[in-house]
Amino acid sequence: MNGAQDLGGMQGFGPVAPEPNEPVFHADWEKRAFALTLAMTMPGQWNIDMSRFARENRSPTEYLSMSYYQIWFAALETMVTERDLVSDDEIVVGHSLHPPKPVPRILSPSAVAQVLYRGGPTERESNTQARFNAGDRVRTKNINPPTHTRLPRYVRGRLGTIERVIGCHVFPDSNAQGAGENPQWLYTVRFDGRELWGADGDPSVTVSVDAWEPYLVPA
Amino acid sequence: MTHDHEHHHEHGSDLSEMQLRTRALETILLEKGYIEPAAIDVLIETYEKKIGPRNGAQVVAKAWVDPRFRQWLFEDGTAAIGSLGFGGRSGNHLVALENTPSVHNMVVCTLCSCYPWAVLGLPPLWYKSAPYRSRTVADPRGVLADFGVTLPKDTEIRVWDSTAELRYLVVPTRPAGTEGWSEEKLADLVTRDSMIGTGLAKSPGDLK
Amino acid sequence: MNGAADMGGMHGFGPVVPEPNEPVFHAEWEGHSFALNMVTGVAKLWNLDAFRFKRESIPPAEYLNLSYYGLWTMTLELMMLEYGVATPAEIAAGHAIAPIKKAPHAVTATQCANMVRCGSPYNRQAPAPALFETGDKVRAKNMHPQTHTRLPRYARGHVGEVMRIVGCHVFPDSNASNLGEDPQWLYTVRFDGRELWGADTDPTVRVCIEAWEPYLEPL
DSSP states (O other), rough: OTTTOTTTOOOSSSSOOTTTOSSSSSSHHHHHHHHHHHHHTTTTTHHHHHHHHHHHOHHHHHHHHSSSHHHHHHHHHHHHHHSSOOOOOHHTTTTSSSSSOOOOOOOOOOGGGHHHHHHHOOOOOOOSSSOOOOOOEEEEEEOOOSSSSSOOGGTTTTTEEEEEEEEEEEOHHHHTSSOOOEEEEEEEEEHHHHHHHHHHHHOEEEEEEEGGGGGOOOO | OHHHHHHOOHHHHHHHHHHHHHHHHHHHHHHSSOOOOHHHHHHHHIIIIIIIHHHHHHHHHHHHHHHHHHHHHHHHHHHEEETTOOOOOOSSSSEEEEEOSEEEEEEEEESSSSHHHHHHOOOHHHHHHHHHHHTTTTOOHHHHHHHTTOOOTOOOOOOOOOOOSSEEEOOOOOOOTTTTTTHHHHHHOOHHHHHHSSSOOGGGGOOO | OOTTTTTTTTTOSOOOOTTTTTOSSSSHHHHHHHHHHHHHHHSSSSSSHHHHHHTTTTTHHHHHSOOOHHHHHHHHHHHHHHHHHHHOOOOHHOOOOOOOOOOOOOOOHHHHHHHHHHHHOOOOSSSOOOOOOOOOOOEOOOOSSOOOOOGGGGGOOOOEEHHHHHHHOOOOHHHHHTTOOOEEEEEEEEHHHHHOOOOOOOOTTTEEEEEEEEGGOOO
16 A cells, blocks of 8 residues: 555655664563564464554554554554454453454464574465566556555656566465465566666665566566 | 544644644744734635635636636636636636536645635645545545545546646536526535535535 | 655545534634735745745654644744744744844735735746647656655656646746746646556546646657
């Protein structure tokens, strides 16, 4: 979606301001929000693309006003209520009121290390040939779905070169909507800075994005 | 929650903060002699009470009954509208857009809130707000649905993003059953929204 | 600039919610905010393009969270500071502080009434003939100035048709940065919805914008 998360090329945010000796978490609640989010992937009620969309899918006013972990937490609240794991009245009172919805599994403490190590690999067997090869000139499509996509606005309709054929991966645009993994070939595509930002762009800059095959057409 | 937050733009403390900040600037400008107090009052009075959509409704009503004025209006909106005594601030180039059975026009300013003040007064909040500014250029039918308006599938929707000094006035189609009506009575059918493109003119039955 | 104001095509703001019987001003201070901005325009303290640029430069989170006239008041504060009309101490105190730097003259009610009636025209003598004619196909440049422009992001790089030659006007991109009026030809350019938003777009949608000549390239 063309939400506030699609920040590439936006101006007016001021300088990058690194915090000296920044702690991993700025508050206790941030630690809990982080851990809860990770732990709640275990019951298998949503996939990572859905959770990314849940973060993006809010008013830009809200998105830009919230801190990083506030967004994570808001998305978690949305997902647990949308999938009937928690009800709105329970959120208000802050404890369980209704019997839990059965889920296949939950994260046990002893499994944490292994789960983190395994991660969530997205590579899948391919049953098609990759359409493009390294060196091919491609153009990104001008798509503006209201649903999840990983093609940023600043890169749409632009001419680039395939840098690398990465492999066949879960397609987020599809997976986030619950329409299945629908694995697609994934490529690194490189764009000249001036192609993206115009003739006044820095000629020494290139930008590479990872783009799935459905985002691309031959140039 | 999100769109409610957009709409209820003033919370209690925010209201008094803005009031104080505005008053601060006014006090400073007055004390420094940049403005006479009466000037402020004139401006508020003018746009709160005097200049409003009734101006545009009169333009539209005249275009409905007078074919020569109608032609002039579409050829040179500034002059035609000016001839009725409307013009001035932000009215330098007024362009009238003709709604027909096959074309429906909508006006937005995605970048800020440009609006034909001379004929419509000041814009309503929704016109200046993020939902309208973001969606109208991409999904005008969706926005029309927010206004309860549905148009035939094959009607061309022409969206005008007011990015410069041109200001647009949509001339809605004249409703049926109004033959022989006076301009004044016809003007009652012309809503503000119909002159922006988010509504249609009322029909005689709606007036009751 | 690519600030929060450039909203065309963004998702997530929700439905348009008209307020029944909406008053012109929701509070008395709004009328004053409105009038103060008109008055400072009549006083020629700064130009309108510079004012718009200042408003859109407000950091995005703040821009989106301020009410409409809240934006006007905030912009007015910033302009008064930048143009030396008031000091930070005066703004904080809410009144002028001695020694008071007096204005050369005061804007009168009569001047305001005249301005309402006559406006402030922006058309100027053309320095050269218009480059384009009606019917010409043109491409809006892919430009990303950090300074003020009236070419929205959603139109950049796209092909449209010149519908009308509006005339020669003060060029906002230049005027906003106080680099002079630099009058340029202004055109109404029409784009097909599918050109702007992609092949899946409603084929009955067209979008027209006003574009100054420096925004356009011949095809």
